[in-house]
Amino acid sequence: MTYQPNPDRYAKMVYNRCGKSGLRLPAISLGLWHNFGGDANHSNKRAICQTAFDEGITHFDLANNYGPPPGSAETAFGEILREDFANHRDELIISSKAGYRMWAGPYGEFGSRKYLIASCDQSLKRMGLDYVDIFYSHRFDPETPLEETMGALDHIVRSGRALYAGISSYNSDKTRQAAAILKELGTPCVIHQPSYNMINRWVEHDGLKDTLKELGIGSIAFTPLAQGMLTNKYLKGTPEGSRATQGKSLKSEFLSDKTIANIRKLNDIAERRGQTLAQMALAWVLRDGGITTALIGASKPSQVTDCARAVDNLDFTKEELAEIDKYADEENINLWAKSSEG
Numbered sequence: 044m045t046y047q048p049n050p051d052r053y054a055k056m057v058y059n060r061c062g063k064s065g066l067r068l069p070a071i072s073l074g075l076w077h078n079f080g081g082d083a084n085h086s087n088k089r090a091i092c093q094t095a096f097d098e099g100i101t102h103f104d105l106a107n108n109y110g111p112p113p114g115s116a117e118t119a120f121g122e123i124l125r126e127d128f129a130n131h132r133d134e135l136i137i138s139s140k141a142g143y144r145m146w147a148g149p150y151g152e153f154g155s156r157k158y159l160i161a162s163c164d165q166s167l168k169r170m171g172l173d174y175v176d177i178f179y180s181h182r183f184d185p186e187t188p189l190e191e192t193m194g195a196l197d198h199i200v201r202s203g204r205a206l207y208a209g210i211s212s213y214n215s216d217k218t219r220q221a222a223a224i225l226k227e228l229g230t231p232c233v234i235h236q237p238s239y240n241m242i243n244r245w246v247e248h249d250g251l252k253d254t255l256k257e258l259g260i261g262s263i264a265f266t267p268l269a270q271g272m273l274t275n276k277y278l279k280g281t282p283e284g285s286r287a288t289q290g291k292s293l294k295s296e297f298l299s300d301k302t303i304a305n306i307r308k309l310n311d312i313a314e315r316r317g318q319t320l321a322q323m324a325l326a327w328v329l330r331d332g333g334i335t336t337a338l339i340g341a342s343k344p345s346q347v348t349d350c351a352r353a354v355d356n357l358d359f360t361k362e363e364l365a366e367i368d369k370y371a372d373e374e375n376i377n378l379w380a381k382s383s384e385g
């Protein structure tokens with residue numbers, strides 16, 4: 044059946060300016076890291092994207108390696124674009140990235156000009172696109188001069204392959220250096236994509252959050268739900284089929300008794316606010332306008348709807364924030380720490 048988007052979608056979502064750029068992004072964005080690989084059901088993928096768009100979510104985030112197998116999420120998204128969004132390309136912000144291992148040999152990962160430009164071309168082909176809206180350096184490369192990696196992003200933008208450039212999981216210091224190089228080249232760093240949630244607060248300790256504000260760079264916080272831990276999913280054990288049972292990125296040791304006890308306390312606060320824990324976790328990431336958009340993942344459409352409704356209550360009292368701080372303890376769940384170590 045032909046998909047007809049909800050005509051009221053733009054009234055339902057909040058759109059935030061991405062740093063000092065002209066780009067506005069929905070407060071909630073959807074990422075296709077999990078649940079869009081060759082091992083997942085296509086009609087569910089389609090339904091997740093349709094539900095997101097119906098909720099006013101205009102931003103879809105991909106990367107070369109999303110799958111499994113790597114590349115399959117972009118291929119699936121390309122099909123969905125043709126099936127459901129062919130008339131809506133100009134309403135969408137689509138991103139991709141390169142940085143992690145994508146193909147064999149010395150040119151298949153990290154930050155060389157050779158890898159970034161070839162990978163961007165492959166991503167465009169898989170999605171059937173002329174351009175992506177944002178292209179990211181997915182991780183800092185300690186062995187390639189930053190000038191080369193940023194020069195590749197500048198070239199990708201100037202050659203029309205992408206409209207905006209971004210970086211992901213760079214620390215505050217490296218972000219300053221990268222942004223200065225991009226500024227000099229005339230292609231501003233418009234967005235940074237770090238991990239950030241109530242139990243992974245490195246962007247606060249590192250100073251990155253303040254740096255982004257100071258430099259006028261927007262931010263998109265990934266894993267805002269700590270891969271599902273900051274939802275009501277694991278409060279009473281580990282449900283079958285959940286990410287924690289899949290032996291992928293959500294390690295069972297992350298779900299320690301202490302962490303679950305804290306998450307139950309956070310859930311009590313969310314209930315008092317009349318929200319689900321997922322909604323409160325997203326509102327918390329977005330508090331004070333410090334983050335432009337919270338980048339969620341979803342395994343079913345109902346999760347997208349639940350998350351999108353976070354925008355119905357984004358405000359916190361000082362007392363609520365102080366109470367959250369008691370339980371929002373830093374846990375050792377940041378799988379991306381190595382990149383930001385520099």
Ligand SMILES: NC(=O)c1ccc[n+]([C@@H]2O[C@H](COP(=O)([O-])OP(=O)(O)OC[C@H]3O[C@@H](n4cnc5c(N)ncnc54)[C@H](OP(=O)(O)O)[C@@H]3O)[C@@H](O)[C@H]2O)c1
Nearest residue numbers: 074075076265266268269270271274285286339340342346
């Ligand atoms: N730049 C980078 O290096 C990087 C790294 C990682 C991720 N990312 C980006 O960030 C995106 C999001 O990452 P993520 O998927 O880990 O984010 P997340 O939003 O923290 O976790 C998503 C998972 O939480 C559960 N969930 C979502 N909404 C729920 C709800 N309302 N109620 C109950 N459970 C809910 C689902 O788990 P189940 O599957 O168990 O149902 C879902 O798969 C990725 O798709 C990718 O675009 C970027």
